[in-house]
Amino acid sequence: MKKQRPVNLELTTISFPPSAIASILHRVSGVIMLVLVGLLVWLLAISLRSYEGFVQAQNVLANPVIKFVIWGFITALGYHVLAGLRHMVMDLGYWEELDSGNTSAVVTVILAVVLAVLAGIWLW
Secondary structure, three states: OOOOOOOOOOHHHOOOOHHHHHHHHHHHHHHHHHHHHHHHHHHHHHHHHOHHHHHHHHHHHHOHHHHHHHHHHHHHHHHHHHHHHHHHHHHOOOOOOHHHHHHHHHHHHHHHHHHHHHHHHHHO
């Protein structure tokens, strides 16, 4: 008995549909938020201790690298919310077809890029 096995195992040559990319990005954005929430809780704890702690948190947030990290968190949060809303609409029975699912994935990514640009403008 001969089993059929995948012939092409080189992942760089596989073309993922937009809905698969959106799903992968949704998971990645969740991991990014999970990692960065520790930094935000730490900054909140420092800022609530005393006035000196608040000034220290302000100084940390003034660092351009930390601003970039915060921008990354806001971007991940925005995408994660948009993709979560997309998944909730799909759970209601809409956008489940191939064409509408791919279209909603592309729209989600485009809206996330717009939100990322707006967050960057707001932050800087």
